[in-house]
Amino acid sequence: SQQGEEDPQALSIQEGENATMNCSYKTSINNLQWYRQNSGRGLVHLILIRSNEREKHSGRLRVTLDTSKKSSSLLITASRAADTASYFCATVTSYDKVIFGPGTSLSVIP
């Protein structure tokens, strides 16, 4: 079974609202990353958080990591239509094994 599981599977919000996606995983990790994918294209790296970090910010993105609960969340503030995409969390073990979750499909309605 997959290491990461995103929740919700799909999310539809109005432009300007905040979007929150959650990721749960099962085993120990070295770091956790979030990626965005626009319709059938390659993935774009958004942010990385290491196992000894609890929160990171990058522009309108905020990521939290709770290793005791084996979960992470990605918050996109003040969403824009251009944020419409699929978002994936990826867990990285100490042996460079990367496991992606099933993704959250985000639709931002103008």
Next chain:
Amino acid sequence: KAGVTQTPRYLIKTRGQQVTLSCSPISGHRSVSWYQQTPGQGLQFLFEYFSETQRNKGNFPGRFSGRQFSNSRSEMNVSTLELGDSALYLCASSVAGPTNTGELFFGEGSRLTVL
């Protein structure tokens, strides 16, 4: 700086044939990993190479193989194609691997259709 280049972008094969996909990483990147993306299974890890050595392998049958050359370019091969092999195959490169350097840089993928 050129990004990750995958060729071909699209290809159609028939069952039983074999296919070779190519990936040229970003200059200076020594780690190359491959992923299969399908609507049903999502993104699944195939294998990862670093300095011509396979460091990790996912749970795929032996029909899926890969290699990395001394210039870090990588190829993956799928033999005896099955309908279920239809997918977007993504290649990603990083300087030293996702544990050490984190960020993976992805190519646009090779979309394989098996008829």
